Amino acid sequence: MSFNFVKKLEFESEFFDLYKLSDSAYGAISKENSGMGGNAGFIDIGDYLIIVDTTGHVNAAKDLKRAANQYTQKEPNFIVITHYHMDHLMGTSLFDISTQIMTSDRTLKNIQTEGRKRIEEFKKMDLKEMEDSLNTETDEEKRKDIENDLFFLKTVRSDDFTVREPNLTFKEGCVIHGTEKNVQLRTFKKAHTDGDVIVYIPEEKILFAGDLLFARRDPWLGSGDPEGWISVNEELLALDFKVTVPGHGELASKEEFSLESKYIKEILELVKKKIDAGEDPTQIKMEDFSKEIQSWKSPILEWNIKFLVDVLKNS
Ligand SMILES: [Zn+2]
Incomplete structure (x- = not known):
């Protein structure tokens, strides 16, 4: 925009x-x-x-x-x-x-x-798997993501890092x-x-x-x-x-706030429907959303669905 x-x-x-x-x-x-x-x-x-x-x-x-x-x-x-x-x-x-x-x-x-808990977890993480995947990954964008994650983790783990x-x-x-x-x-x-x-x-x-x-x-x-x-x-x-x-x-x-609310309402509805129908909510795709939302970047759709499944099952 x-x-x-x-x-x-x-x-x-x-x-x-x-x-x-x-x-x-x-x-x-x-x-x-x-x-x-x-x-x-x-x-x-x-x-x-x-x-x-x-x-x-x-x-x-x-x-x-x-x-x-x-x-x-x-x-x-x-x-x-x-x-x-x-x-x-x-x-x-x-x-x-x-x-x-x-x-x-x-x-x-x-x-x-x-925050402090997450930092402790980052410090304990084994980076070997990530480092290995960097050696085998050929997709340029995915490589960049892994490099960024490794940089972040190495920064957090360095002795002189504090928040x-x-x-x-x-x-x-x-x-x-x-x-x-x-x-x-x-x-x-x-x-x-x-x-x-x-x-x-x-x-x-x-x-x-x-x-x-x-x-x-x-x-x-x-x-x-x-x-x-x-x-x-x-x-x-x-x-x-x-x-x-x-x-x-x-x-x-302002429009983006309305669209964001629309996404939240729709994903809640989609996950509820799948659970009620006894179907697998992780099958939900961006195409299941309204037209104006379908084209969004959606790197965390899967994680949002998992989170909502937990919330809805415990409510
Ligand atoms: Zn945030």
């Missing part, structure tokens, strides 16, 4: 394309297969510079830091973490304690429980007041995760949605509450914004 008021900047990075969205806001949109993971961005509110998320690749985060410095001539004062998933957290330790790291109470709790955990949290929301702009942070009921945070600039109608939005690709349901997500999307649609930086996918409009 293109927006006539958005300007693509000439910034060199192998990880992302950089867009100027408004006077204050910049969106860093991950390039396919770059290993960056989640999108990110930064906001210059006059006296303060805010970074939104730190990606899933330390080198992508280094590029983000460089871009923020180049376009604002400022050092970051705040980082906002939208949720606890590692593909948004990898760059936190590149920033020293002069940069405050903010998130919701529940996201901090998730980082300290689920700097957020040091400023809020229960429902807060406002960062700048000399030029004010930025709202808000959290909602459990949706993509418990404690998702959005970054919203009302005056400029800009929204950083974190992983509350996967734009035109299957959203990862397995850490959250699908029904809750649909209702949070309703709340987001009630906000006044003209462009969104999604957690994954290209810059998006």
Whole structure:
């Protein structure tokens, strides 16, 4: 999707394309297969510079830091973490304690429980199988995926790697007041995760949605509450914004939130139907969805189905 008021900047990075969205806001949109993971961005509110998320690749985060410095001539004062998933957290330790790291109470709790647990699991993983598959895989794209996964795991496992955990949290929301702009942070009921945070600039109608939005690709349901997500999307649609930086996918409009809710409703319905009919839900394909959803990237369809089967069987 293109927006006539958005300007693509000439910034060199192998990880992302950089867009100027408004006077204050910049969106860093991950390039396919770059290993960056989640999108990110930064906001210059006059006296303060805010970074939104730190990606899933330390080198992508280094590029983000460089871009923020180049376009604002400022050092970051705040980082906002939208949720606890590692593909948004990898760059936190590149920033020293002069940069405050903010998130919701529940996201901090998730980082300290689920996040720490995942890191321990990554440290124990046997990488041999992955390394072997790299030697035999001939498909270029799949090779790139394996290389990115290995880079990620090796980074997490290295002795000097840490996640700097957020040091400023809020229960429902807060406002960062700048000399030029004010930025709202808000959290909602459990949706993509418990404690998702959005970054919203009302005056400029800009929204950083974190992983509350996967734009035109299957959203990862397995850490959250699908029904809750649909209702949070309703709340987001009630906000006044003209462009969104999604957690994954290209810059998006309101329409993508409606489509995402449609996907969640349809997959719930499809899985229920299969279970009721005594059929195998893993046979569900993207062609079973509405026409406008069928063409989405769907790397995690199978995982979403498995998650929903568990949820529905236990309800
Ligand atoms: Zn996520």
